[in-house]
Amino acid sequence: MSEPTDLVLPKSLPYPIKVTKILVAAGDNIQRGTPLLYYSYKHYLREDKTTETCYGTWESYVEGRVDLWNIDLGDEVDKDYGPVLVVTEPCKHGTQIMGMCADCGKDMTEVDYMSIAGTERAKIKMDHGAEGPLLSQEVAAKIERENTDRLLKNRKLSLIVDLDQTILHATFDPTVGEWIKAKDAFEKRRSTTPPDHDPPPESVNWPALEDVISFQLPSDHGHMGHSERYYVKPRPGLQRFMNNLSELYEMHVYTMGVRSYANAICAALDPSGAWFGSRVLSRNESGSDRVKNLKRLFPSDQSMVVVIDDRADVWNWSPNLVRVIPFEFFVGTGDINASFLPKQASADAVPPADPKTGELPQEDVDPESEVAKQEEIQAEDAAKQLKERPLEKAQEALVAKVSSPSGGDEKEHEPATSAPIPLLKNDDHELDRIERILCDIHKEFYKLYDTRQKSRNQSAPDVLGVIPGIKAKTLAGVHLVFSGILPLDGRPERQPIWKAALEFGATCHVDINPQVTHLVTNKLGTVKADKAFAQGNIFVVNIKWFNDSLIKWERQPEANYLMERKPKNSSQDPETKTSEPPPNGGETKVGREDDAAGHGPNTQSSAPGNENEESSPPTPAAEPEQNEDVQLHIDWAEIDKEVDDALASDDDDDDGDEDLADEDEPKSVAAEAAPESRYMGGITPTTRGIKRPRSDDSTPSTPSRLRFSFNAADLARDLSPKRQKLDHEPLSNGPSKPSTQDLPESQVADTTDQTGEDTGDDDENDEDDDDDFLAREMAESD
Amino acid sequence: MFFIKELTHTILMHPSYFGPRMLEIIEAKLHSDVQGTCTGQYGFIIAVLEIIDVGPGIVLPGNGQAEFKTRYKAIVFKPFKGEVLDGVVTNVLRAGFFVEVGPLRCFVSQQLVHPDMRFDANAAVPSFSSQDQVIEKDTKVRLKVVGTRVDQTEIFAIATIKEDHLGVID
Structure with missing residues (x-):
């Protein structure tokens, strides 16, 4: 019918084998099970220590007409010989449905003694719906080729669009419904009677609620009735975004929501089907609850596919992905369909060291019970939202904040309602940015395509060749030095952040040299920072600058992220503290890093909820003061601790904390923190190596200690306050637990004192262990 | 039959x-x-x-x-292999389309559609189309059963329209 099939010998044969007889000749018709050849092999008898020659038969696992033998009588064949026989099959069973070949109607589920079952031949599911047939690689590739040809002809690319938090935000919070109802009622009243009453305080949110869609889904859990009501806010500018992009892209929906949800959304946003048509893929058909895979829709050719999604991890940091900053309209809700996904604990902005360019994860293993459990979790989440009403609370908090007299502020006298701040805002411009990027990709792709057409180069370009080019423009010409960010153990080139910098076009340097234009750091006072200031023409910028530039694919103006140089010999205490290298680095460093991440988590306040609304878009300008504040507190506590430690443990080196110290600048530590430097110098590499993880574990009561070196997770934290919250919730003992900052100073000192002693003890034991070990070793070598 | x-x-x-x-x-x-x-x-x-x-x-x-x-x-x-039936298209995919012949569901693979008819994803409704014919949802087609899968309580059939006198009917 189509191309002939190559038959290979099964892997299970006792190689090497020798062909002793060929049973069929070219032109013969064979059936499944027809003997093709006899072979002999040597079998080693362990008892007799001799070998004997055994014989076997190889039978055909396909039917068809023999075209060609690639081996001859007497040939020795090894495992990786490749195709030995070419057969033309009447049907290759490349499309299968319900266990039947869709081309010839043959039953594929028949199982016989041969290891290769018919169903093995077609395993790819490439249609959006659940009922489509399974295809073989060959058929899928053919269908895809037709698709790419058509797209090229129409000068389009494929765009996979995520729903939740990318182009819309959905919530169950009934407050939204009440607000909408109140709004409608008010407008109705106003249309009939003159406006004699003031709108209620939440009316500030009304303008933003204008285009919120609400719907209920039929319940799929057996019990009658409907699900909770969904409220869906399309991202501002969605209509324009979609209309513009549907000219350039063929769009697909790929969501972790259920089918009915996806359908309801599409029906509401795209009633004519002009954007997505039937190209909607939901969790029901995804094949996996946890990851999205390009190969699900484009099994063999992803060269014309671009993805927009707010999460990179579910796509396994696919290079086709254009990340979108999550759309969080209903404050405090998050992604209602993300409960299936792993909680975002790890990096986001930077891909892991080696992203697997993997196969389609067919999660057949996923047992029903697991799914049921997760669905339960989702339902619980929904119930929680219904009960807790995050929006109402947030709005109340907002009103309370505005109306509360804020110490000597002139606003005090104004009535709170005169200028209330709306909780729900229409101030998201992310889609404009994404549209620009997508248009660029499209333009570049077809520019490349046209030049290749002209030069008679038949190969079509790949978006993977285009996206990196656009990315690399972001920081082109920038020469970076990282300070206090890269861990010292390990090669800098291997660090994700280093790789990310290269990916975005920057040139990285290990140390300051005349070429360097930017020093990226999260604190001042490092040797490199000092050098940079000395050199003068270098931007010393917060790590936030780097992160923001990477997220937005746009070099951010450095002015907003500049680190102010602190006078070194200031008389003020806090100033001294910050410019001085930390006496015990672990604590302070982490504190600073968190600051750099923008929403300092536990050190600043352990109640993440508060933090969100108070400083939700953190203004870089406001940060330095905050930093100092935090550091001031921590440093005091730490210094107390140090003193106590020094008193508690006699001459033992309680260096657990120095291990965590910024190893970027041992010199400055040595120079300025004299008492500690003694210990630093005394530490042998071995003990340091052993102790690092230990000292980490030994103080679980200080959450910020858990992450002591910069890693990709810190970058991720920067990206969304929502995730960051998830990230940190387990760490804080309770939502209302006061932060260390809020405690009276003496108390802080007490708690840290405690932990300090713990550390000391631990180290002591550790040391003993080491000594024993050494002694033993020496004894042995003797 | x-x-x-x-x-x-x-x-x-x-x-x-x-x-x-x-x-x-x-x-x-x-x-x-x-x-x-x-x-x-x-x-x-x-x-x-x-x-x-x-x-x-x-x-x-x-x-x-x-x-x-x-x-x-x-x-x-009961459908039999080789039987010719009339049905209504219910769903069109890239790999083929589904037809309902009364209670019987059939699948017609794109390989068993005449090569002139190509899948057309441009249209608002996915369809197979040639110069003069379109197969989309709700099109009536005549098809020939190629194979049936008979389960205890369900029958599913594979069909072709790639023969004379098969395909779109008015």
């Missing part, structure tokens, strides 16, 4: 139905029980034509229900 087939069905009657209208009730119950069902052996039971014999109605010891072994004549529909 349609057949008139004599079949039996066992009906259990609760004693509360015993009475003058019992036969009517049995008849109604038989209709609702069997019409529209599918057995792998006989195919889809389309309609009950007549009840030949209601049966003696044996009361079961212990619970008082009566068991009627009813014999009846019904029209059954």
Whole structure:
């Protein structure tokens, strides 16, 4: 019918084998099970220590007409010989449905003694719906080729669009419904009677609620009735975004929501089907609850596919992905369909060291019970939202904040309602940015395509060749030095952040040299920072600058992220503290890093909820003061601790904390923190190596200690306050637990004192262990 | 293919139905029980034509229900390989399309569509189209069964339109 099939010998044969007889000749018709050849092999008898020659038969696992033998009588064949026989099959069973070949109607589920079952031949599911047939690689590739040809002809690319938090935000919070109802009622009243009453305080949110869609889904859990009501806010500018992009892209929906949800959304946003048509893929058909895979829709050719999604991890940091900053309209809700996904604990902005360019994860293993459990979790989440009403609370908090007299502020006298701040805002411009990027990709792709057409180069370009080019423009010409960010153990080139910098076009340097234009750091006072200031023409910028530039694919103006140089010999205490290298680095460093991440988590306040609304878009300008504040507190506590430690443990080196110290600048530590430097110098590499993880574990009561070196997770934290919250919730003992900052100073000192002693003890034991070990070793070598 | 087939069905009657209208009730119950069902052996039971014999109605010891072994004549529909059928397209995919022939669901692979007809994803509704013909949702097609999958309670068929006189019908 189509191309002939190559038959290979099964892997299970006792190689090497020798062909002793060929049973069929070219032109013969064979059936499944027809003997093709006899072979002999040597079998080693362990008892007799001799070998004997055994014989076997190889039978055909396909039917068809023999075209060609690639081996001859007497040939020795090894495992990786490749195709030995070419057969033309009447049907290759490349499309299968319900266990039947869709081309010839043959039953594929028949199982016989041969290891290769018919169903093995077609395993790819490439249609959006659940009922489509399974295809073989060959058929899928053919269908895809037709698709790419058509797209090229129409000068389009494929765009996979995520729903939740990318182009819309959905919530169950009934407050939204009440607000909408109140709004409608008010407008109705106003249309009939003159406006004699003031709108209620939440009316500030009304303008933003204008285009919120609400719907209920039929319940799929057996019990009658409907699900909770969904409220869906399309991202501002969605209509324009979609209309513009549907000219350039063929769009697909790929969501972790259920089918009915996806359908309801599409029906509401795209009633004519002009954007997505039937190209909607939901969790029901995804094949996996946890990851999205390009190969699900484009099994063999992803060269014309671009993805927009707010999460990179579910796509396994696919290079086709254009990340979108999550759309969080209903404050405090998050992604209602993300409960299936792993909680975002790890990096986001930077891909892991080696992203697997993997196969389609067919999660057949996923047992029903697991799914049921997760669905339960989702339902619980929904119930929680219904009960807790995050929006109402947030709005109340907002009103309370505005109306509360804020110490000597002139606003005090104004009535709170005169200028209330709306909780729900229409101030998201992310889609404009994404549209620009997508248009660029499209333009570049077809520019490349046209030049290749002209030069008679038949190969079509790949978006993977285009996206990196656009990315690399972001920081082109920038020469970076990282300070206090890269861990010292390990090669800098291997660090994700280093790789990310290269990916975005920057040139990285290990140390300051005349070429360097930017020093990226999260604190001042490092040797490199000092050098940079000395050199003068270098931007010393917060790590936030780097992160923001990477997220937005746009070099951010450095002015907003500049680190102010602190006078070194200031008389003020806090100033001294910050410019001085930390006496015990672990604590302070982490504190600073968190600051750099923008929403300092536990050190600043352990109640993440508060933090969100108070400083939700953190203004870089406001940060330095905050930093100092935090550091001031921590440093005091730490210094107390140090003193106590020094008193508690006699001459033992309680260096657990120095291990965590910024190893970027041992010199400055040595120079300025004299008492500690003694210990630093005394530490042998071995003990340091052993102790690092230990000292980490030994103080679980200080959450910020858990992450002591910069890693990709810190970058991720920067990206969304929502995730960051998830990230940190387990760490804080309770939502209302006061932060260390809020405690009276003496108390802080007490708690840290405690932990300090713990550390000391631990180290002591550790040391003993080491000594024993050494002694033993020496004894042995003797 | 349609057949008139004599079949039996066992009906259990609760004693509360015993009475003058019992036969009517049995008849109604038989209709609702069997019409529209599918057995792998006989195919889809389309309609009950007549009840030949209601049966003696044996009361079961212990619970008082009566068991009627009813014999009846019904029209059954069973698809066969090589049979030509008319149906309505329900869903069009890149790899082919689904057709409903009454109660029977069929799949026509794109390989079994004439090569002139290409999948057209540009259209608002996905379709296979050639110069003069379009196959999209709700198009009526004539097809030939290539194979059937017969399960206990379901029959599924593979069909082709890649032969003379098959394809779109008006």
